Amino acid sequence: MEQQLTNNNANAGGSFVEAGLQQINIREVGLVRNVQDIQNTVITAKNGTPLRVRDIAVVAQGPKIRLGQFARAIRHEDGKIIDNDDVVSGIALLRKGADADTALKGIHAKVEELNDSILPKGVKVVPLIDRSDLMRYTVHTVLHNLFEGIVLVVIVLFLFLGNVRGAIVVALTIPFSLLFAATCLNLKGIPANLLSLGALDFGMVVDGAVVMVENIVRHLGRRDQDIRTPKQKISDAAHEVQRPVFYAVAIIITAYLPIFTLQRVEGRLFKPMAWTVAGRSCF
Numbered sequence: 464m465e466q467q468l469t470n471n472n473a474n475a476g477g478s479f480v481e482a483g484l485q486q487i488n489i490r491e492v493g494l495v496r497n498v499q500d501i502q503n504t505v506i507t508a509k510n511g512t513p514l515r516v517r518d519i520a521v522v523a524q525g526p527k528i529r530l531g532q533f534a535r536a537i538r539h540e541d542g543k544i545i546d547n548d549d550v551v552s553g554i555a556l557l558r559k560g561a562d563a564d565t566a567l568k569g570i571h572a573k574v575e576e577l578n579d580s581i582l583p584k585g586v587k588v589v590p591l592i593d594r595s596d597l598m599r600y601t602v603h604t605v606l607h608n609l610f611e612g613i614v615l616v617v618i619v620l621f622l623f624l625g626n627v628r629g630a631i632v633v634a635l636t637i638p639f640s641l642l643f644a645a646t647c648l649n650l651k652g653i654p655a656n657l658l659s660l661g662a663l664d665f666g667m668v669v670d671g672a673v674v675m676v677e678n679i680v681r682h683l684g685r686r687d688q689d690i691r692t693p694k695q696k697i698s699d700a701a702h703e704v705q706r707p708v709f710y711a712v713a714i715i716i717t718a719y720l721p722i723f724t725l726q727r728v729e730g731r732l733f734k735p736m737a738w739t740v741a742g743r744s745c746f
Contacts, residue, residue, distance in 0.1 A: 502517035503516075534550065616637065617631060
């Protein structure tokens with residue numbers, strides 16, 4: 464009987480049929496779908512009378528074999544820990560190219576609906592790992608580092624330049640360059656990720672501004688027989704270093720050009736970093 468069940472559930476190939484310029488493969492899929500298919504399986508035939516499985520046996524669906532167990536420890540606000548050795552776990556997958564923020568909002572709304580009006584009393588959905596927490600911590604870390612970087616840059620530039628206004632002007636290039644980079648990412652439809660946020664190097668952001676401001680401060684600090692107005696001094700100082708600054712930025716962007724040619728997964732991971740560096744360097 465076991466052999467007959469195997470034979471009646473086997474796949475068979477049927478060559479192919481030509482349809483124009485295409486070839487359509489033909490095959491027979493022997494797939495047992497329910498209990499009735501097993502009951503109707505023919506074991507043998509005598510004098511034209513088939514003997515089926517249901518004639519000699521009772522076919523029923525037995526208990527499913529448990530393949531694993533999932534447990535979780537729940538910690539309450541009062542510090543009490545409750546071990547639950549039998550819970551059901553699930554995972555929500557983000558589709559390729561989908562927006563993470565929209566998906567997370569939809570998941571949170573559906574979980575709230577399940578807990579409030581659908582699931583029975585005493586049963587609720589409790590998040591174990593929430594991607595929104597990672598995003599919130601990442602944004603908080605970036606803003607924290609941004610504030611500390613601006614303060615550190617202002618202090619260092621003031622110590623070396625001896626000019627408060629020059630230090631503040633250079634420090635202001637940090638948030639504006641990041642805003643310009645974020646605008647470029649938004650216009651290109653490229654999502655920011657941890658790699659693009661990790662590409663925020665304050666040294667590369669302010670290097671051009673430091674050279675420009677330092678030269679302007681040097682020209683404004685001259686007390687010799689210089690009849691130029693402050694506006695003319697600033698213009699001449701900026702014109703004096705604009706070419707070296709331009710080529711320095713061009714070299715940085717050129718070094719990232721190979722990253723723009725990446726495709727598939729590696730392109731999705733590293734292209735936002737290249738766009739971030741290029742955007743803030745251009746600013």
